[in-house]
Every structure is written in C-alpha cells, then in structure tokens.
Amino acid sequence: MLLGLVAAWEVAGRAGALDPLTWSRPSVIGLEAGRLVNETEFIWDVESSILNIAYGFSVGVAAGALVGATFSRAPTAIRGSLLGWLAAVQGIPFIVFYPVLLTVFGLTRMPIVSIVALVVFIPVTLSVAIGLSSISNEYLRLSRVLLLSRRQAILKIYLPAAVPLVFPGLRLGFSLALISTIGMEFIVASKGLGYRVAESYHAFAVEQMYAVIVWICAGAVVVNSLLSWIEGRLRQDAVTT
Amino acid sequence: MSAPVANEIRFEGLGLEYTTKAGPIQAIKNLTGTVPAGKFVSLIGPSGCGKSSLLDIASSLVRPTSGSMLVDGKEVREPRASTSMVFQEAALLPWRTILDNVAFPLEVRGVGKRARHDRARELLRTVGLEGFAEQRPNSLSGGMRQRAAIARALSTEPTLLLMDEPFGALDQQTRMIMCTQLTEIWEQFGCTVLFVTHDIGEAIALSDLVWVMSRRPGSIKREVVVDLPRPRAADLPTNPRFQELEAELWSLLREEADAMHRGTWTGSATKDRTHSTAGDPV
Numbered sequence: 001m002l003l004g005l006v007a008a009w010e011v012a013g014r015a016g017a018l019d020p021l022t023w024s025r026p027s028v029i030g031l032e033a034g035r036l037v038n039e040t041e042f043i044w045d046v047e048s049s050i051l052n053i054a055y056g057f058s059v060g061v062a063a064g065a066l067v068g069a070t071f072s073r074a075p076t077a078i079r080g081s082l083l084g085w086l087a088a089v090q091g092i093p094f095i096v097f098y099p100v101l102l103t104v105f106g107l108t109r110m111p112i113v114s115i116v117a118l119v120v121f122i123p124v125t126l127s128v129a130i131g132l133s134s135i136s137n138e139y140l141r142l143s144r145v146l147l148l149s150r151r152q153a154i155l156k157i158y159l160p161a162a163v164p165l166v167f168p169g170l171r172l173g174f175s176l177a178l179i180s181t182i183g184m185e186f187i188v189a190s191k192g193l194g195y196r197v198a199e200s201y202h203a204f205a206v207e208q209m210y211a212v213i214v215w216i217c218a219g220a221v222v223v224n225s226l227l228s229w230i231e232g233r234l235r236q237d238a239v240t241t
Numbered sequence: 242m243s244a245p246v247a248n249e250i251r252f253e254g255l256g257l258e259y260t261t262k263a264g265p266i267q268a269i270k271n272l273t274g275t276v277p278a279g280k281f282v283s284l285i286g287p288s289g290c291g292k293s294s295l296l297d298i299a300s301s302l303v304r305p306t307s308g309s310m311l312v313d314g315k316e317v318r319e320p321r322a323s324t325s326m327v328f329q330e331a332a333l334l335p336w337r338t339i340l341d342n343v344a345f346p347l348e349v350r351g352v353g354k355r356a357r358h359d360r361a362r363e364l365l366r367t368v369g370l371e372g373f374a375e376q377r378p379n380s381l382s383g384g385m386r387q388r389a390a391i392a393r394a395l396s397t398e399p400t401l402l403l404m405d406e407p408f409g410a411l412d413q414q415t416r417m418i419m420c421t422q423l424t425e426i427w428e429q430f431g432c433t434v435l436f437v438t439h440d441i442g443e444a445i446a447l448s449d450l451v452w453v454m455s456r457r458p459g460s461i462k463r464e465v466v467v468d469l470p471r472p473r474a475a476d477l478p479t480n481p482r483f484q485e486l487e488a489e490l491w492s493l494l495r496e497e498a499d500a501m502h503r504g505t506w507t508g509s510a511t512k513d514r515t516h517s518t519a520g521d522p523v
Contacts, residue, residue, distance in 0.1 A: 141326075147322060
C-alpha cells in the first residue's frame with residue numbers, strides 16, 4: 001500500500017498535477033537522500049542530533065532508574081502519591097521551556113539535552129518503580145532461603161527480573177527524546193536534523209527537506225524496532241507461575 | 242561422614258504474633274511438637290490456622306515472638322544452609338534454563354560450573370526431567386515446574402525439607418502422580434520433611450505422621466500416626482486403614498472448622514459423608 005502511494009506520488013508529480021515546490025517527487029527525493037549521505041554538513045547535523053538524543057537519553061535513563069528504584073522501596077502510600085504526581089506531570093509539554101533555557105544557557109547543547117533528559121526521566125522512573133515493586137514476593141523468599149547475599153540477590157534475581165519490565169518506559173522515553181530534539185531544533189538551532197529540515201523549508205530546497213525527513217523517519221523506525229526486538233527476546237522468558 | 246542426613250526439629254512453646262491495621266493477630270500460640278529425624282510429617286489445618294507461618298518459622302524467614310525452634314537440640318533463629326524449601330509457586334527464574342535453575346543454589350555457594358551442572362543433571366534424572374535441561378520454565382507444565390523446584394531444593398542435599406502446599410496449584414490427577422513421585426524421590430534422600438497441605442488424602446499417602454492444627458491461634462490439636470506400611474500402594478484409597486485415618490482427620494478438621502464458623506455456617510453436618518478430599522469448606 002505504501003509503495004502504491006509512493007508510485008502515485010511519482011506519477012502525479014511528473015504529470016505536473018502536483019506543485020513541485022510543495023510536493024517534489026519520490027525519485028528526486030531518493031536521489032537527494034543518497035547525495036546527502038556524502039555531504040559533510042549533513043553528517044554533522046546527524047551527529048549533532050544523535051548526540052543531543054544520546055546525552056539526554058543516558059542522563060534520563062540513569063536518573064530514572066536510580067529514582068525509580070528508590071521509589072519502589074518506599075512504603076506503598078508514599079510511593080503511590082509520588083508516582084501519581086509524576087504521572088500527572090508527564091503531560092506537561094516540556095519543550096515549552098526551550099526558550100527559557102536558551103536565555104539561561106545560550107545556544108549550546110545544554111537546553112536541548114536538559115529537556116530531553118527530563119522528558120526521558122519521567123517514563124523511565126515510572127516504569128522502573130512500578131516494575132520493581134511488582135516483582136513477586138516469592139523471589140524475596142527464595143533469595144532468603146537460598147542464603148543469597150545482597151549483591152547476589154540484586155545481580156542474579158532482581159536485575160534480570162526488572163529489565164523486561166523497564167522496556168516500555170525506555171521505548172516511550174526514546175520516542176519522546178526524538179520528538180523533543182527535532183522539535184527544539186526546528187525552533188532555534190545552529191545544526192541538527194530538525195534545523196536542517198527547517199532550513200531547507202525556508203530556502204525552498206524542497207527535495208532536501210523531504211530527504212532529511214525520510215532519513216529521520218528511517219532512523220526512528222530502526223531504533224524502535226531494535227528496542228522492540230530486544231524487549232521481545234527478554235519478555236519471552238517471562239512466565240506466569 | 243558424621244554429618245546427619247536428617248534433622249530432628251523441635252518446636253517448644255512457639256508463639257507468633259504480628260500487628261496489622263486491625264490490631265495484633267496471634268497466628269500461633271503455644272505450639273509444641275517434635276518432627277522426628279528422617280520422618281515425613283504433614284501439617285493440615287483450617288485456613289488461616291498458621292500452617293504457612295509455622296513453615297516460615299521453620300525456615301527462619303520469620304522469627305517467633307515467643308518460644309523457640311530447636312534443630313538437633315540447638316536453637317536456630319537464622320536461615321540454615323541445610324534447610325531447603327519448596328513453595329506453592331515454584332518460583333523458578335524464568336530467564337534461566339531448567340538446568341541453571343536447578344543448579345542455582347550450588348552456583349550461589351560457589352560450586353564450579355562443571356560440578357554443579359553434573360549434579361543438576363543427576364537431579365533432573367531423579368525427578369524425571371532429563372530431557373528438559375535446556376528448556377525455559379515457561380515451556381513446562383505446572384507439575385513439571387514443581388518437579389524442577391523440588392530438584393532445585395534437593396541440590397544442596399538438605400537435612401530438612403520444607404514444602405508449602407507445593408501441589409496446591411495443580412489439578413487432582415497431576416497431584417496424585419506427584420505424590421507417588423515425591424515419595425520415591427524422598428526415599429532416596431531420607432531427609433526430614435515438613436509438608437503443608439490442604440489435602441487429607443495427600444497427607445496420609447505421603448506421611449509417617451500428620452499434625453492437625455487447631456484454628457487460629459494455631460497449635461497442634463492432634464498428632465496422628467500413619468501406620469500404613471511403606472512402600473505405599475497406588476490403590477491406597479481403597480485400603481480400609483487409609484479410609485479410617487481419612488475419616489478421623491476429616492472429623493478433626495471439621496471440629497475446628499465448625500468452631501470457627503459457629504453461628505455463621507448453615508451447612509448440614511452429614512455423618513455418613515463419603516470420603517472426599519475436597520478439603521475445608523472455608
């Protein structure tokens with residue numbers, strides 16, 4: 001079906017039915033996409049976006065895992081209200097703080113990375129906290145009966161048990177990281193994939209714009225598929241006792 | 242080798258009280274009894290009578306609030322290396338193979354890979370799971386998982402084996418098969434066993450001694466000796482002595498259940514009730 005749409009697009013474009021400045025054509029886009037890969041500036045944009053996402057994601061995941069693990073050991077009542085608060089705050093479009101952070105930090109990576117970290121932190125914390133606290137009691141009893149040391153219990157039982165439960169949070173976190181990064185790069189940036197799209201748009205370089213969009217989509221699909229696959233492999237071990 | 246194959250467990254004046262939102266609950270009160278070394282003792286009793294709590298104390302997962310537990314004459318308050326436990330939910334680690342699960346207690350003790358895998362394979366053969374060593378727990382049935390859990394518990398050559406309704410989640414037929422298998426396996430090891438169950442027939446078929454617990458606060462209402470000769474035949478339920486024991490245990494349980502529900506239960510107490518191992522009406 002997708003191929004059909006692409007084919008129709010190409011035909012309509014050649015026939016002159018579509019305004020070239022708005023729509024371009026798949027064949028031209030394809031060529032441009034290929035050309036871009038060899039262009040140094042494009043590589044820098046890719047690198048910039050990837051670094052923004054990577055830094056933000058790492059900080060968000062690390063902090064989220066730590067805080068989530070701490071929350072999961074809090075008494076149920078406290079944990080409930082903390083998590084509820086986080087879930088409510090999750091709805092805030094943090095990207096809205098970008099201009100504020102720009103004023104504070106200037107046009108560096110900091111504003112983007114900070115917001116990405118925040119936007120990843122929340123779902124990961126929720127995922128870890130809920131996941132860890134739902135690991136059954138039976139594992140606790142097992143680890144005590146088998147005389148596991150604290151370190152052994154964490155490494156051999158809790159960590160492997162928790163990892164598959166954390167993945168939904170990771171996937172969501174990544175999606176949000178990507179959206180936020182591209183979004184902020186649209187708004188104000190000096191490089192990055194989002195910046196490139198906006199710049200192409202303003203310069204009427206239509207094929208370039210679509211080409212970059214295609215690369216962004218491809219990247220997102222690849223990473224998401226990878227995360228899903230890893231999660232699938234981990235989840236197949238989950239048993240309902 | 243001078244190390245014992247089986248422990249004698251003695252509970253003296255055991256008491257367990259814990260506090261809940263509704264106030265303090267006395268789960269066990271003044272419980273005294275001896276589990277003879279190398280014997281298979283079953284624990285039956287109405288729901289909530291503290292059977293599982295007693296097992297938690299026996300494994301030192303929980304400390305009694307009064308009284309003590311003595312293993313071979315010495316008081317024990319911490320989990321022991323030579324006690325093993327089998328839970329109702331097998332609690333196998335789903336991300337490991339069956340072989341690695343059974344070898345887990347040995348791994349935790351630092352036993353080398355070769356040695357513990359050999360031992361695990363031997364145990365899997367004993368419980369009849371030798372073809373499943375490389376499978377994951379989720380491809381096994383409930384009964385098979387429990388067999389693996391039993392193999393795991395035996396890997397450390399325990400002198401005391403605690404079993405908390407291990408067959409509770411299985412269907413009737415599987416349970417009957419598991420009982421025969423458990424007896425065969427146990428006879429090879431000879432450790433002391435304390436076995437909690439709801440099923441009277443199961444208790445009789447497996448044990449040398451059945452402890453009937455009273456309603457909460459639990460203590461031992463009666464110790465019934467199962468004088469059926471070993472090995473026990475597969476057609477045990479047709480044995481008249483079995484039926485006598487079953488009736489005796491059933492009426493003991495009924496006394497406790499009736500006392501618990503006095504005034505609230507309206508079922509009729511039929512004296513000529515056919516033997517059913519349906520257990521407690523609660």
